[in-house]
Amino acid sequence: MIIKSPSRLHLTLIDMNGSYGRIDGGIGLTIKDPNFILYGEPAEKGVTVDFNEDAQFSDLIRKECESKITSAAQKVINHFDFDEGFYFRVDKAYLPHSGLGSGTQMGLSTGKLIAEHMGVYSNGYSLGEIIGRGGTSGIGVFSFDFGGFIVDGGHSLKAKSSFLPSSASVAKPPQLLAHYDFPEDWEILLVILNSKNTVSGQKEVNIFQEYCPVPKNEVEQTSHIIFMNLIPFLLEKNLPAFGHSIDEIQKRGFKSIEVSLQSNQIKNLMNKMREVGAYGVGMSSFGPTVYSVFDKNNKHIVEEIKEYVGDDGIVLTTKAQNYGHEIQK
DSSP: OEEEEEEEEEEEEEESSOTTSEEEEEEEEEEEEEEEEEEEEEESSSEEEEEOTTSOOOHHHHHHHHHHHHHHHHHHHHHHTOOOEEEEEEEEOOOTTSSSOHHHHHHHHHHHHHHHHHTOOOOHHHHHHHHTOOSSOOHHHHHHHTOSEEEEOOEETTTOOSOOOGGGOOSOOOOEEEEEOOOTTOEEEEEEEOOSOOOOHHHHHHHHHHHOSOOHHHHHHHHHHIIIIIHHHHHTTOHHHHHHHHHHHTTSHHHHHHHHTSOHHHHHHHHHHHHTTOSOOEEOTTSSEEEEEEOTTSTHHHHHHHHHHTTSEEEEEEEBOSSOOEEEO
16 A cells, blocks of 8 residues: 655744734645655564665655654554554655655654554544644644645644644644635745755754744734735735735744744845745745745746756745545555
8 A cells, every 4th residue: 555645835833922822823835746655564563664776765864764654653553552563665755854844744644554454544633643743733734634725723722831843742733724725827936955954853842942932913913914915815816915925924923933043045045036036935844945836927936046056955846735645555
């Protein structure tokens, strides 16, 4: 059995202040490429992680796949009290700690394959609870299930009383507030610079604890931009206005902190993309992935940014994926 799961852009966390009794909340977009493809079958005992010999994987990707798949598989096996082991083969994977949500997709894909083989009902939400994903943002969990443009409702302070990233939170995934199809004729430009300034683990925990709560007025402004500008312009298919809203989000709340902590190399790239005609430029999660949405009227930005980046990173184009994971039996 093979599962294929998408990646996602995390546009921003909404409320990292908590004055109104809730924290977190997020908006994000499911994208087709890059994606994660995993083969799995029952084995006599233990968890084995192998790699397709026809594909090339960096040492970093191999290490992350082995760690995330083994951990998720063991948690799911223990949760359902299965007495079989599993063999997994990674057929395709993408760069971890790049802001594209690879860890969540690895874990959910692993759990889903086990549950399917054992005939147990599961979805991204229930698997997220089991393997410990979605404790801050639900974008990865709902991208796995539904795809498209996603809004989640965060957590009440009774359910989660402190500011922590998903990797360190024991809270359940949040509730899905909204799910919208993304326009098929809008394309997405991704730029991943060769950056050593990645954020994960204890470094990520420290940032949440140091910079939160963010100013209440910035949370209010971010919320207004999202619900009275970004989403309405998405539904009206007004790409220039949608892009402008993305730009405005970068200046406020927790997203402004994420951007401020990145290297000048990333900030210069974002400015350059705007200079050459991008409607709006954002950074996914803590980066280093930077994105813009474009159409036929400004597709020239792709070649200009490829020339600007040169050998200093990866430039690719993709589209939104308005559905979740796929399973081939």
